Amino acid sequence: MGAIITILFLLMRILDFITTPLFKYRARNNRHHLPPFTNDVLRISATHIARKIRNGELSSIQICEAYIQRIKEVNPILNAVVEERFKEALHDANLVDEYLKTTSLNSRELSKIKPLLGVPITIKESCSVKGMSLCVGLKSRVGYKASVDGEVVARLKTSGAIILLVSNTPEMSYSWETFNNVTGYTNNPYDTTCTAGGSSGGEGALLGSAASLVGIGSDIAGSIRLPALFNGIFGHKPTPRVISIKGHWPQGIDDRYQDFLVIGPLTRYASDLNLMMKVMCSDKWNLELKLNKEVQLSKLKVFYVEDIRGSVALPKVSPEMREIVRCSVKYLWKNCGVSIMDYHFPEFSNVHLVCISELFTLKDIPNAIKWENASYPIELIKSLIGKSKFSFNLMYSYFVQGIYKYAVGNHTQENLALKEKIISQLGTNGVIILPTSIGSAHKHNQMYFKNIYSYLVIANALGLPSTHVPCGFDRSGLPIGVQILAAPYQDRLCLAVAQELERCFGGWVPPPEETV
Ligand SMILES: *[C@@H]1O[C@H](CO)[C@@H](O)[C@H](O)[C@H]1NC(C)=O
Ligand SMILES: *[C@@H]1O[C@H](CO)[C@@H](O)[C@H](O)[C@H]1NC(C)=O
Numbered sequence: 001m002g003a004i005i006t007i008l009f010l011l012m013r014i015l016d017f018i019t020t021p022l023f024k025y026r027a028r029n030n031r032h033h034l035p036p037f038t039n040d041v042l043r044i045s046a047t048h049i050a051r052k053i054r055n056g057e058l059s060s061i062q063i064c065e066a067y068i069q070r071i072k073e074v075n076p077i078l079n080a081v082v083e084e085r086f087k088e089a090l091h092d093a094n095l096v097d098e099y100l101k102t103t104s105l106n107s108r109e110l111s112k113i114k115p116l117l118g119v120p121i122t123i124k125e126s127c128s129v130k131g132m133s134l135c136v137g138l139k140s141r142v143g144y145k146a147s148v149d150g151e152v153v154a155r156l157k158t159s160g161a162i163i164l165l166v167s168n169t170p171e172m173s174y175s176w177e178t179f180n181n182v183t184g185y186t187n188n189p190y191d192t193t194c195t196a197g198g199s200s201g202g203e204g205a206l207l208g209s210a211a212s213l214v215g216i217g218s219d220i221a222g223s224i225r226l227p228a229l230f231n232g233i234f235g236h237k238p239t240p241r242v243i244s245i246k247g248h249w250p251q252g253i254d255d256r257y258q259d260f261l262v263i264g265p266l267t268r269y270a271s272d273l274n275l276m277m278k279v280m281c282s283d284k285w286n287l288e289l290k291l292n293k294e295v296q297l298s299k300l301k302v303f304y305v306e307d308i309r310g311s312v313a314l315p316k317v318s319p320e321m322r323e324i325v326r327c328s329v330k331y332l333w334k335n336c337g338v339s340i341m342d343y344h345f346p347e348f349s350n351v352h353l354v355c356i357s358e359l360f361t362l363k364d365i366p367n368a369i370k371w372e373n374a375s376y377p378i379e380l381i382k383s384l385i386g387k388s389k390f391s392f393n394l395m396y397s398y399f400v401q402g403i404y405k406y407a408v409g410n411h412t413q414e415n416l417a418l419k420e421k422i423i424s425q426l427g428t429n430g431v432i433i434l435p436t437s438i439g440s441a442h443k444h445n446q447m448y449f450k451n452i453y454s455y456l457v458i459a460n461a462l463g464l465p466s467t468h469v470p471c472g473f474d475r476s477g478l479p480i481g482v483q484i485l486a487a488p489y490q491d492r493l494c495l496a497v498a499q500e501l502e503r504c505f506g507g508w509v510p511p512p513e514e515t516v
């Protein structure tokens with residue numbers, strides 16, 4: 001059965017090879033640069049900004065204004081915003097500043113109860129912010145607003161964060177490219193002719209361009225980590241079920257949906273991931289995940305996989321991405337004294353079968369075609385010529401889903417066996433360093449010819465936490481990076497390694513600016 005998938009992926013590789021020059025040719029002369037930013041407030045981590053606000057060194061108004069200004073500068077170029085609430089956010093910021101003038105609590109006490117007090121934040125549209133758009137790219141939902149806050153959004157508000165906007169995502173958040181027919185394409189700040197990735201592409205583009213400090217995304221098959229990779233920032237896909245997905249739209253009715261879909265943070269500074277995780281997890285999970293406990297890196301076992309070999313279905317990882325895996329390992333060995341493990345998970349050679357198919361064992365993957373009583377073949381053809389109420393993007397995702405459902409056998413046993421193997425190898429002190437995807441961002445619409453997801457889906461199918469770490473740029477000047485996987489509930493290991501590798505590679509670097 002797997003032969004069909006292998007042939008299709010091989011066909012995709014051939015088509016990709018042929019069409020890449022055409023995409024490049026079509027994109028020539030279309031590139032726009034972002035205006036430069038001079039406000040140094042935009043270069044302070046959320047952890048430091050929160051402290052400065054509490055100590056009265058900076059006002060929340062001043063920070064929110066700086067971010068709003070930057071969003072207004074870059075959004076006409078990036079198209080990442082679905083709906084903003086700037087006026088309300090400034091009002092909230094003012095309340096914070098007033099509160100700080102009168103409160104009897106000291107900075108330490110405030111940091112416990114309101115760790116994000118006055119810090120601006122952006123949210124992927126699918127995560128439900130009360131009163132804001134929850135259309136998620138579907139034409140039939142234009143104007144639909146969230147009636148309540150999602151559980152994570154409510155936690156963020158309680159922690160004092162100030163929401164600036166909801167950001168763009170593909171139709172139903174079901175694609176690796178951020179496009180929908182309501183808001184349109186979101187562009188990559190490092191090269192606007194390229195995609196911001198998906199599905200948390202609006203967040204990715206805003207953070208990459210310094211127009212957001214911290215963001216919230218969701219990930220069912222790479223949707224936090226791919227935009228983090230393409231836009232040069234950090235993104236953490238938590239262990240499933242440690243952060244509530246209540247209020248996310250769409251949502252499946254199968255209880256196992258929560259084993260795949262997670263909500264997680266995107267940040268520009270590695271240390272902010274830990275702060276965000278603490279806010280987003282309940283008290284119980286804060287304790288269980290030991291988020292406050294320091295990781296002893298010298299006790300860490302580091303596995304690494306440069307490239308998954310063994311199947312023609314899997315495209316090759318770019319040489320630069322392979323090199324940063326080696327550099328990461330070397331750095332951790334030299335500077336932190338970790339143990340490097342000589343086991344490279346040959347089992348991964350079947351991930352395109354064993355992992356992706358697992359996702360499609362879900363009984364109910366939200367399906368807009370069914371809801372709207374439409375016919376798939378007809379909408380598929382109509383979407384190709386822009387006449388469907390659905391985007392071709394969504395139709396393509398349903399195509400991939402359909403192929404897997406009908407042409408790939410049951411791999412649940414193998415999936416379980418792989419999960420057990422990984423858990424026993426990693427234990428409570430092991431991580432795997434793996435390319436996040438096969439390369440840097442591609443041109444808009446090139447996704448249809450690329451298997452960019454096999455490396456991403458591993459963490460979803462096996463229920464592992466995974467952090468994307470930006471590690472510099474490739475020859476085209478686009479961000480590249482690695483993901484750090486750990487056993488379930490060992491999120492802190494991923495976050496600790498991310499902080500080390502930020503020191504090694506320099507972390508987030510602003511995109512090229514227009515020359516004045
Ligand atoms: C689709 O069909 C079902 C059952 O016939 C009906 O309840 C529902 O309202 C229909 N949906 C739309 C969007 O027409
Ligand atoms: C939506 O689709 C129509 C028809 O193809 C097109 O004219 C319009 O520009 C699209 N809008 C967006 C925001 O992509």
Ligand SMILES: *[C@@H]1O[C@H](CO)[C@@H](O)[C@H](O)[C@H]1NC(C)=O
Binds near residue numbers: 361410
């Ligand atoms: C796949 O196989 C597993 C056990 O091997 C079984 O529990 C599960 O129901 C099967 N799934 C499907 C969709 O047939």
